[in-house]
Amino acid sequence: MSSTRKLKVFVADDSAFIRERLPDMLSELSGVEVVGQAEDGTGALASIRELNPDVVIMDIRMPEMNGMDVLRELQKDKLRPIVMVMTNYPYAQYREKCQALGANYFFDKSKDFNRLFVALQRLNRKYHQAGRFKKKLMCDS
Secondary structure, X not given: OOOOOOEEEEEEOOOHHHHHHHHHHHOOOOOEEEEEEEOOHHHHHHHHHHHOOOEEEEOOOOXXXXXXXXXXXXXXXXXXXXXXXXXXXXXHHHHHHHHHOOOOEEEXXXXXXXXXXXXXXXXXXXXXXXXXXXXXXXXXX
């Protein structure tokens, strides 16, 4: 069964460059729609809860509320998005903490952009083939 609904993606990053470039790059993926973005964790959490995206691409170092705090809050929600953490701090302790808090993917901004796009394309393909996807089965890093 094929779905005509687009995979909704939300971008949360304090870098204006990332918030500008990433949606432009994602617009090239058929069946993917960037539904919003935020520059801080507080705005990200509110928007994620309001917009209910399928996927969130999020930095862990943001003002007001960091990405790990956002992950912690999202654990309380019944419907949670797939979360792709993209950071300049790719240390093992951050990866482990993010995964423990529910992040499905963890990418290094400086070298994993291609991996992020491959993972997003795979999610998009699975989503549209099935008409939906089971988020807990999509975990990867």
